[in-house]
Amino acid sequence: MSTSLLILILFCLSTIAYQLGRTRAFSLTRMAGDRGRQVLHSRPVYYGMLTALWCGLPALFVFVAWQICEPWIITKLLVAHLPPEIQALPENRLNLVLNDIKNLASGNIVSGVIRPEMEAAANNYRNLQATANAALAVAVISLAIIGTFYARQRITPFLRARNHVEKVLTFFFIACSTFAIFTTIGIVLSVLFEAIRFFRVIPITEFLFGLEWSPQMAIRADQVGSSGAFGAIPVFAGTAMISGIAMLVAVPLGLMSAIYLSEYANKKFRAVAKPLLEILAGIPTVVYGFFAALTVAPFIRELGITVGLDVSSESALAAGLVMGIMIIPFVSSLSDDVINAVPQAMRDGALALGATKSETIKQVVLPAALPGIVGGVLLAVSRAIGETMIVVMAAGLAANLTANPLQAVTTVTVQIVTLLVGDQEFNSPKTLAAFALGLVLFVATLILNIIALYVVRKYREQYE
Amino acid sequence: MSNPNTEGPSETQIENSRAIDIVNMGLARRYSREQRFKLYGLIAVIISLSFLALLFFTIISNGHQAFFQTYLQLEVFFNPDFIDINNPANSNFPGLVKQTLSNEFPAVTGRREKKELYGLVSTGAAFQLQKLIRQQPDLVGKTVKIWVPTDDDVDMLMKGHIARDVPESDRRLSDKQLAWLDKWTLDAKIAKKFNRAFFTSGDSREPELAGILGALVGSILTLTLTLLLSFPTGVAAAVYLEEFAPRNRWVDLIEVNINNLAAVPSIVFGLLGLAVFINFFHLPRSAPIVGGLVLTLMTLPVIIIASRASLQSVPPSIREAALGVGASKMQMVLHHVLPLAMPGMLTGTIIGIARALGETAPLLMIGMVAFIVDIPTGFTAPATALPVQIFLWADSPERAFVERTSAAIIVLLVLLVVINSLAVILRNRFERRW
Numbered sequence: 037m038s039t040s041l042l043i044l045i046l047f048c049l050s051t052i053a054y055q056l057g058r059t060r061a062f063s064l065t066r067m068a069g070d071r072g073r074q075v076l077h078s079r080p081v082y083y084g085m086l087t088a089l090w091c092g093l094p095a096l097f098v099f100v101a102w103q104i105c106e107p108w109i110i111t112k113l114l115v116a117h118l119p120p121e122i123q124a125l126p127e128n129r130l131n132l133v134l135n136d137i138k139n140l141a142s143g144n145i146v147s148g149v150i151r152p153e154m155e156a157a158a159n160n161y162r163n164l165q166a167t168a169n170a171a172l173a174v175a176v177i178s179l180a181i182i183g184t185f186y187a188r189q190r191i192t193p194f195l196r197a198r199n200h201v202e203k204v205l206t207f208f209f210i211a212c213s214t215f216a217i218f219t220t221i222g223i224v225l226s227v228l229f230e231a232i233r234f235f236r237v238i239p240i241t242e243f244l245f246g247l248e249w250s251p252q253m254a255i256r257a258d259q260v261g262s263s264g265a266f267g268a269i270p271v272f273a274g275t276a277m278i279s280g281i282a283m284l285v286a287v288p289l290g291l292m293s294a295i296y297l298s299e300y301a302n303k304k305f306r307a308v309a310k311p312l313l314e315i316l317a318g319i320p321t322v323v324y325g326f327f328a329a330l331t332v333a334p335f336i337r338e339l340g341i342t343v344g345l346d347v348s349s350e351s352a353l354a355a356g357l358v359m360g361i362m363i364i365p366f367v368s369s370l371s372d373d374v375i376n377a378v379p380q381a382m383r384d385g386a387l388a389l390g391a392t393k394s395e396t397i398k399q400v401v402l403p404a405a406l407p408g409i410v411g412g413v414l415l416a417v418s419r420a421i422g423e424t425m426i427v428v429m430a431a432g433l434a435a436n437l438t439a440n441p442l443q444a445v446t447t448v449t450v451q452i453v454t455l456l457v458g459d460q461e462f463n464s465p466k467t468l469a470a471f472a473l474g475l476v477l478f479v480a481t482l483i484l485n486i487i488a489l490y491v492v493r494k495y496r497e498q499y500e
Numbered sequence: 501m502s503n504p505n506t507e508g509p510s511e512t513q514i515e516n517s518r519a520i521d522i523v524n525m526g527l528a529r530r531y532s533r534e535q536r537f538k539l540y541g542l543i544a545v546i547i548s549l550s551f552l553a554l555l556f557f558t559i560i561s562n563g564h565q566a567f568f569q570t571y572l573q574l575e576v577f578f579n580p581d582f583i584d585i586n587n588p589a590n591s592n593f594p595g596l597v598k599q600t601l602s603n604e605f606p607a608v609t610g611r612r613e614k615k616e617l618y619g620l621v622s623t624g625a626a627f628q629l630q631k632l633i634r635q636q637p638d639l640v641g642k643t644v645k646i647w648v649p650t651d652d653d654v655d656m657l658m659k660g661h662i663a664r665d666v667p668e669s670d671r672r673l674s675d676k677q678l679a680w681l682d683k684w685t686l687d688a689k690i691a692k693k694f695n696r697a698f699f700t701s702g703d704s705r706e707p708e709l710a711g712i713l714g715a716l717v718g719s720i721l722t723l724t725l726t727l728l729l730s731f732p733t734g735v736a737a738a739v740y741l742e743e744f745a746p747r748n749r750w751v752d753l754i755e756v757n758i759n760n761l762a763a764v765p766s767i768v769f770g771l772l773g774l775a776v777f778i779n780f781f782h783l784p785r786s787a788p789i790v791g792g793l794v795l796t797l798m799t800l801p802v803i804i805i806a807s808r809a810s811l812q813s814v815p816p817s818i819r820e821a822a823l824g825v826g827a828s829k830m831q832m833v834l835h836h837v838l839p840l841a842m843p844g845m846l847t848g849t850i851i852g853i854a855r856a857l858g859e860t861a862p863l864l865m866i867g868m869v870a871f872i873v874d875i876p877t878g879f880t881a882p883a884t885a886l887p888v889q890i891f892l893w894a895d896s897p898e899r900a901f902v903e904r905t906s907a908a909i910i911v912l913l914v915l916l917v918v919i920n921s922l923a924v925i926l927r928n929r930f931e932r933r934w
Contacts, residue, residue: 107782198828202828202830205830206740206744206830208736209736209737209739209740209744210740212732212733212734212736212737212740213736213737213740213741213745213754214754215733215737215797215800216737216754216757216758216761216800216801216804217753217754217757219757219761219772219797219800220757220760220761222772222776223764223768223769223771223772226771226772226774226775226776226780227768227771227772227775229775230775288544289544289547289548290544290548291544292540292541292543292544292545293541293544293545293548295541296538296540296541296542296544296545297541297545299541300538300541300542301545309545309549312549312552313545313548313549313552315552316548316551316552318854318855318858318916318920319555319858319913319916320857320858320859320860320887320912320916321858321860321861322858322860322887322888322890322891322894323555323559323858323890323909323912323913324555325891325894326559326890326894326905326906326909327555327558327559329894330558330562330894330902331554331558361548361551361555364548364551365548368548390523392530392531392533392534393534393538394533394534394537394538395530395534397537398537415763418763418765419763419765421765422764422765422766422767422768423765424765424766424767424860424861424864425860425861425887425891428861428864428891429891429894429895449765449767449861452767452771452865453767453861453864453865456771456774456864456865457864457865457867457869470771471771471775474767474768474771477765477767477768478764478765478768481763481764481765481768482760482764485759485760485763485764486760488763489759489760489763
């Protein structure tokens with residue numbers, strides 16, 4: 037029986053259980069006569085829900101637990117039935133054999149010759165799976181039915197059904213709210229573990245301070261270019277340069293747009309221009325990447341040639357410029373919020389002293405809004421550092437340590453993508469390096485975010 | 501200062517007049533500075549918006565042609581020699597196409613010439629004939645006029661992307677091929693028609709056969725899962741944090757975490773998906789189920805933050821009234837607060853889903869970047885997503901893929917506009933201002 041069918045059956049059973057519980061509650065009120073409704077502790081719906089929960093939850097729990105343990109248990113049983121000489125194989129060879137058996141059972145292509153004992157094992161595997169599935173179905177359905185009848189038996193006028201149901205619901209709410217913590221832990225653990233494995237091979241100092249990045253790992257020792265270098269400084273420098281260019285584009289344009297829209301523009305212009313600017317933030321980054329690679333990079337290259345400069349076709353300038361465009365609405369909407377939060381009384385005070393509007397803005401509003409703007413800019417920087425698609429499509433792959441924005445540089449995110457896309461083995465420092473870079477990226481953006489959120493929150497409190 | 505009665509007033513008068521003079525002298529400069537500052541602001545807005553215009557212009561001017569495709573009309577005689585009616589899959593349909601092309605130009609005899617002639621028609625033509633015979637086996641032995649797709653080079657020539665006046669060696673099409681094409685054009689056998697393949701087929705190495713349906717289905721599967729998982733979880737988490745949670749360090753920790761996750765780079769979520777879902781739980785690679793889980797983790801913070809804002813905007817009087825007539829706290833939330841906050845929550849969810857639709861980087865990490873021709877059939881079948889397809893096509897060298905990439909982007913942007921306007925409509929119609 038397929039799992040989705042089982043879930044469907046379980047759902048139907050719960051619906052039936054709900055009806056059973058509800059009718060039971062109603063029949064209790066009827067037995068109590070006219071004052072029936074006051075006899076029950078909770079409304080009949082809650083008795084129905086409680087029965088449904090009793091029907092569904094234990095069964096679902098068993099179902100999930102089985103789904104998690106099943107591969108492990110079945111593999112153990114399978115190994116126990118294999119001939120002793122296969123059982124005696126070392127673990128990795130045994131795993132190969134097991135893989136072959138599983139492939140054989142599901143009718144896939146098998147590596148090597150099919151031996152009769154493998155055939156038998158595959159049959160055994162198929163049987164085991166069929167038995168397991170049947171057993172699971174029987175267990176789940178009978179548990180659901182037992183749960184239903186147990187709950188139905190328990191229904192008395194004194195049963196505090198509502199409290200029980202609410203307790204379950206509250207528990208569900210709490211479980212949902214802890215997702216953020218689990219995700220963070222998951223990110224930290226997954227990145228950290230692989231990174232630590234990487235740092236066992238490559239010393240952390242070499243990674244953080246090395247000046248050469250060429251993530252190759254030799255298959256043979258005498259191979260050409262066998263010496264991989266994992267010094268990440270060129271990668272960090274490239275990230276810094278592209279983000280820097282992006283901020284040079286985004287901060288002036290975004291800030292000036294925000295000032296104009298919130299202080300000068302009339303209502304009509306603002307109503308049109310602001311949503312249009314926000315569209316820039318809604319465009320997927322892959323579109324920006326395509327735009328950068330197709331239009332901006334060749335344009336800058338042509339421009340460089342006419343001026344007589346040698347511009348790489350994957351120049352940092354093109355990637356940074358387009359990334360800056362992407363970040364404009366980010367800076368402008370955050371600055372807009374902050375500028376609007378500056379109390380009108382401060383503006384009025386400055387204007388009353390005879391300052392022009394621009395002087396008011398430059399000398400009163402901006403200094404007052406500065407912490408918030410800085411927080412916004414920091415968030416934008418963290419965004420720029422973590423941005424992937426634009427740089428993957430428009431920036432280079434080779435790590436050059438250069439300060440020339442017309443040359444190709446690479447970034448942390450580009451390296452992560454190139455190292456991890458495609459087939460990979462999980463023991464080579466080459467793939468593990470991606471996780472080390474991911475760790476650096478996560479830590480850097482985390483620090484920026486924490487500072488930015490702190491600054492913004494502190495600032496908001498000041499004027500509220 | 502020693503004698504303020506005699507000299508004082510006159511001095512202040514002088515100083516006053518000086519001050520006002522200084523102010524007046526500076527006024528013109530200050531006003532022009534004011535004008536300049538205002539102009540800078542306007543220029544910033546105009547530059548930003550012109551970038552937007554340029555982006556749309558580039559995409560649309562490149563992409564609109566991909567919705568039409570060059571087709572060639574062939575008079576195909578379904579020669580029984582080529583077709584095994586019982587086994588269409590094994591029949592020599594490519595041979596049939598070649599035979600038909602040779603009949604068009606009987607003078608072509610040389611091996612190289614023939615190859616050039618055959619190269620004008622897409623390899624998809626043979627599949628098209630095969631499909632036709634499967635549907636209508638009685639066509640065998642008859643002659644039928646059929647429109648088949650041309651090769652992408654021919655398509656590019658017809659759309660003006662291949663220059664005719666350059667030397668033959670610099671051109672993707674030879675002089676002879678051009679001559680044949682001109683003859684067909686004169687006979688009105690070449691025409692541009694609506695490109696149905698673009699919307700009905702999966703990926704292909706041949707630009708003229710490549711379509712977005714596979715990627716679109718992959719995206720829909722992934723986002724369905726994202727929506728199903730993230731909406732209930734996000735709403736439940738928001739309700740707990742906003743309505744039930746005590747103010748303590750644990751809850752503070754959760755809040756800080758949510759705010760941080762909202763700003764973590766998306767590629768880090770991809771790393772999480774790779775390490776946890778694929779390497780630890782051994783879920784299948786390239787599958788929408790993993791994509792859906794990763795995107796769920798990514799969109800949840802957005803949904804929770806929006807839902808909390810929406811819950812906060814429900815006035816306390818509603819809560820007090822519900823509690824006042826004897827509702828339990830849970831009843832108060834579920835029966836009164838939640839329905840009122842629902843439009844705002846839905847809007848936040850839709851915006852989160854729209855963001856997930858455009859997300860590419862985490863999907864690259866979990867292997868949804870493979871070349872997949874089949875239309876995905878389920879949550880565990882290998883699939884790509886629309887933005888990933890755009891990324892893959894953008895990398896392809898053929899000129900014809902440039903316009904296909906742009907066309908796929910147009911489709912993606914249209915979807916985003918539809919989804920976002922749904923959110924706006926929802927907000928305008930149902931959201932209440934208290």
